[in-house]
Amino acid sequence: MDRGSPEFVLHDDVLPSDRVVLRGYLQLCEDEVDLRRTARVTDSSWLFWREAVLAQLREPAYRRELDEIDVERFPMLRMLEAQGASLDPLSRHWLWRKLHGL
Secondary structure: OOOOOHHHHHHOOOOOOHHHHHHHHHHHHHHHHHHHHOOOOOHHHHHHHHHHHHHHHOOHHHHHHHHHOOOOOOHHHHHHHHHHHHOOOOOOOHHHHHHOOO
């Protein structure tokens, strides 16, 4: 993240100011999963986004930050993490997706 401190960006040393950046990114990820759930993200974009979000959650700083947040926050993100690459929050038939340009 381009707003992180040099210590965080270069060495993964999280300063208190970096927590805002971490939580902002986690919120962005939550929003991306929710946008997919509401059919606002195409199938091809979702495949890319899903892998990027899962990769970021494997980073220690993001993992620690998510673990420190109340479990009721970021429910879609936590569901994605639990189910991994098998999760597609858009539960629509392939024909519906095709007819709607997804």
